[in-house]
Amino acid sequence: MAVEVTEATEVNTELEEAFRRLTPQLSSSNPPPSAEALGEIVASDATRLLVARSGNGDIVGSLTLVVVRIPTGLRAIIEDVVVDESHRGLGVGRALNEVALEMAQRAGAVTVDLTSRPSREAANRLYLRLGFEVRDTNVYRYTL
Secondary structure, eight states, X not given: OOOEEEEOOSOOHHHXXXXXXXXXXXXXSSOOOOHHHHHHHHHOSSXXXXXXXXTTSOEEEEEEEXXXXXXXXXXXXXXXXXXXXXXTTXXXXXXXXXXXHHHHHHHTOSOEEEOOOTTOHHHHHHHHHTTOOOOOOOOOOOOO
16 A cells, blocks of 8 residues: 655644544544644654554644654654554554654664554564564653
């Protein structure tokens, strides 16, 4: 399947609708982002919101690349990867990740981190095929 990955640079009805459809496929506990929240993501120097379009132009996936400078270097993190369930297994996730990795490298990052729930078996297989390595680390979360 032909997929085109681009960076979202403005918020419009199409982007809002795509996130209303995609977000529940990613998280059952978080609502879709508002137009204002999407605008903050698109406007931020630290985030790149990538969208994948199918051959007919529909948005069928997204990924957020976060690139921030910290004292130990440039940190790149991939977050909130989601592919519409009707397009899974067709290379959309691979295309999104490959573009994000290229962008991170161009920005000067030397590593890219991501996390994925173990239950997302297909996604975890994809990350390994792309060259990601499982790290021996603990992930902690503090709820405010």
